[in-house]
Amino acid sequence: MNLTIRGDFNEEFVGSAVKKATSLLKIPKKIKLNIFVIDNIKFCPVTSGTLKGESAKEFKKLCKEEATSMSLTYKKNNHVIIHISKFDNYLKTNKKALIGVLLHELMHIVQTNKSLDNKIRKAAIFAFNKFKKELFKIGQPKQNIINFYSNIGESTNYVLKDIYANLELINKGFTDYILEDYYNLYFSKKKCIKPKLQKQTLEQIENAINYQLELLSVIIPFTKVQRKPKAKKLINYLKKCYEPKELSEEFKELTSYTLKNFSWRKNFRQNFFMIVFKKSLDLIF
Numbered sequence: 683m684n685l686t687i688r689g690d691f692n693e694e695f696v697g698s699a700v701k702k703a704t705s706l707l708k709i710p711k712k713i714k715l716n717i718f719v720i721d722n723i724k725f726c727p728v729t730s731g732t733l734k735g736e737s738a739k740e741f742k743k744l745c746k747e748e749a750t751s752m753s754l755t756y757k758k759n760n761h762v763i764i765h766i767s768k769f770d771n772y773l774k775t776n777k778k779a780l781i782g783v784l785l786h787e788l789m790h791i792v793q794t795n796k797s798l799d800n801k802i803r804k805a806a807i808f809a810f811n812k813f814k815k816e817l818f819k820i821g822q823p824k825q826n827i828i829n830f831y832s833n834i835g836e837s838t839n840y841v842l843k844d845i846y847a848n849l850e851l852i853n854k855g856f857t858d859y860i861l862e863d864y865y866n867l868y869f870s871k872k873k874c875i876k877p878k879l880q881k882q883t884l885e886q887i888e889n890a891i892n893y894q895l896e897l898l899s900v901i902i903p904f905t906k907v908q909r910k911p912k913a914k915k916l917i918n919y920l921k922k923c924y925e926p927k928e929l930s931e932e933f934k935e936l937t938s939y940t941l942k943n944f945s946w947r948k949n950f951r952q953n954f955f956m957i958v959f960k961k962s963l964d965l966i967f
């Protein structure tokens with residue numbers, strides 16, 4: 683494992699968090715791991731040392747554009763970038779939260795190496811093909827519908843990846859670490875935007891759905907451990923972000939379906955996409 687720290691950090695603090703996270707979550711030996719901890723996009727990895735040409739360029743571009751923590755796998759090279767911005771500044775002093783965000787990204791690496799990304803993509807294509815006929819009855823230009831559903835599909839893809847990562851971390855007993863991170867993240871940036879769902883343009887509906895989906899990637903896993911007071915408080919806060927009511931009603935089914943049926947079987951993933959696509963279709967009408 684390689685660790686690169688760039689920015690205004692207590693290196694010892696970061697080093698010990700990385701050590702703890704990588705000892706809690708066993709990373710298979712064959713997985714080559716590069717971890718970057720940075721606090722400014724100007725430190726976006728110039729070169730990871732292992733990437734060349736196009737992938738090195740893409741890696742840097744993603745790091746700069748997203749300005750958030752992420753994990754990236756290129757063939758055998760696995761990269762975790764922990765990007766600490768002014769919104770999650772607590773990660774510089776709260777070790778439990780830093781271990782939490784590291785565990786989350788490391789779990790993405792482990793699951794990507796089990797082909798989860800491909801499996802999720804296949805489920806999205808399956809659900810879209812099943813749905814195609816219904817979609818084109820909407821009376822909107824075909825290309826708009828395709829764009830709408832590919833964007834919703836993309837968000838669902840990320841949500842599902844996060845649900846897999848967080849539920850597996852919870853199952854392994856690491857709840858307190860990730861909860862510490864999400865709790866601080868949502869309470870420090872007060873991110874409750876409550877988008878208005880006016881049935882005007884597809885784009886507005888799409889933004890509202892994407893926002894709700896992002897909240898679900900936190901609400902669903904922590905509903906499983908809501909006996910913990912901190913988890914309950916976080917869920918209640920996020921649920922208040924569900925405005926208007928019709929969106930929250932529409933997506934309730936997704937939470938109960940996931941908690942009941944979560945598994946590595948493809949049926950689960952296909953149905954997850956089907957539910958999102960179906961609910962989105964209901965919202966257009």
Ligand SMILES: [Zn+2]
Nearest residue numbers: 786790844847
């Ligand atoms: Zn994630």
